[in-house]
Amino acid sequence: MNSLKKDLRGEVEDQDLDQALENFRLSVYAWSEAAYSRPRTASVARRRRSWRPAAAWALGCVLAAGSLAGGLYDRHHRRELARIAAVQAARQRQLAAAQHARMEDANLMATVDQDVSQEVPDAMAPLAQLMDEDNNR
């Protein structure tokens, strides 16, 4: 160790610096020895400070849960709107189809009536003629 100290002195080449470094070393040794044999109070200190990380975690959890719930609600809301719009569109399509079918039926009946009224069997022609004359009167 003595040769090492000589080396250290040679390395520093400055009396003041050498003395300051030696005092620094002694202060570290004294502090370390005192700290090493001190009564341990670490658990008390930790307990006093432990609410901070717990509160930070709790706040973080609340924020995360809030944003997650908000996201889920928004998604659910959008889905509900889309479902209502789809139901309404389907109902309108059904109404349009029903109306279209009714119109087709009416047109068909009208065509049949017209055909029936125009094409009378030969055996009933005199009777039809009489009906036309009565109508003209």
Place this chain on the structure above:
Amino acid sequence: MAAGTAIDPMGVEAAEESAAQEFARVVETHRPQIFRFLLASTRDLDLAETLTQECFLKAHRNWARFRGESTAMTWLMRIAINLEKDHWRNRRMQFWRQTRNNAVDLDEAAEWLPSGERTAEQQLLARERVAKVWKAVAGLSERQRTVFLLRYVEEQELGEIARATGLSEGTVKAHLSRALVKVRGELGGKP
């Protein structure tokens, strides 16, 4: 299995007990030095204690793999340096916490100078200069601080420092030289 190669359970037990005793001796011998290095590096009593515990826990887990290529002290110091490095790396990620919030004040650290046979005035002057060294050490980079503390507090050889830090001797010398320039500058000498 041949009879000659059968494992003797009594022999295994004895070897385990011997290893445990050996490790206990290592802890007893080197624990104060590891703690001192970590205390000087962090200036935080609780942190230095925690890291010292972790260091010996890690060493205990890997004791069977320690082949004695370096001294136990160098091996332990290497573990301690890596733990400290990991600690600061993890700490940087936790941006909401203040770093070094438990570290003692630089002037407070300088108060620990033994009085010796000095006058009150000499003591005051010496404390002031020690506080300046602490200030310079606090301003060093992680590597420079480690190398500086191993050399001027733990009084290790350059080769030992190189093995403990995983750096080459040349790099150790370079870090040491830069650290000394900063310390000298802080003390008001020629940089």
